[in-house]
Amino acid sequence: MSNNGKPDRGSVDLNSEECKGCGLCVEACPPKVLRLAERLNHYGYHPAEYLGACTGCGICFFVCPEPGAIKVLRLAA
Numbered sequence: 377m378s379n380n381g382k383p384d385r386g387s388v389d390l391n392s393e394e395c396k397g398c399g400l401c402v403e404a405c406p407p408k409v410l411r412l413a414e415r416l417n418h419y420g421y422h423p424a425e426y427l428g429a430c431t432g433c434g435i436c437f438f439v440c441p442e443p444g445a446i447k448v449l450r451l452a453a
């Protein structure tokens with residue numbers, strides 16, 4: 377559930393070991409539910425992490441330059 381009590385419409389599956397920490401998805405996400413983590417991945421980048429309440433819009437998937445770093449899951453209505 378999202379903060380406003382409505383069910384979330386989507387979710388993201390982030391593969392932090394494929395992420396290069398560019399931050400494009402963080403900037404592009406309309407509801408701002410992504411951020412860069414404090415920790416470093418094995419490449420030495422701060423990977424994106426998911427905070428919850430994704431709308432399933434798919435924008436993060438389209439802006440991410442790293443194949444396999446983000447998967448967007450849309451929940452059935």
Ligand code: SF4
Nearest residue numbers: 405430431433434436
């Ligand atoms: S699918 Fe849309 S709402 Fe969900 S994390 Fe990606 S950009 Fe944000």
Ligand code: SF4
Nearest residue numbers: 395396398399401440
């Ligand atoms: S756009 Fe892709 S590579 Fe860049 S921070 Fe987001 S998940 Fe990582």
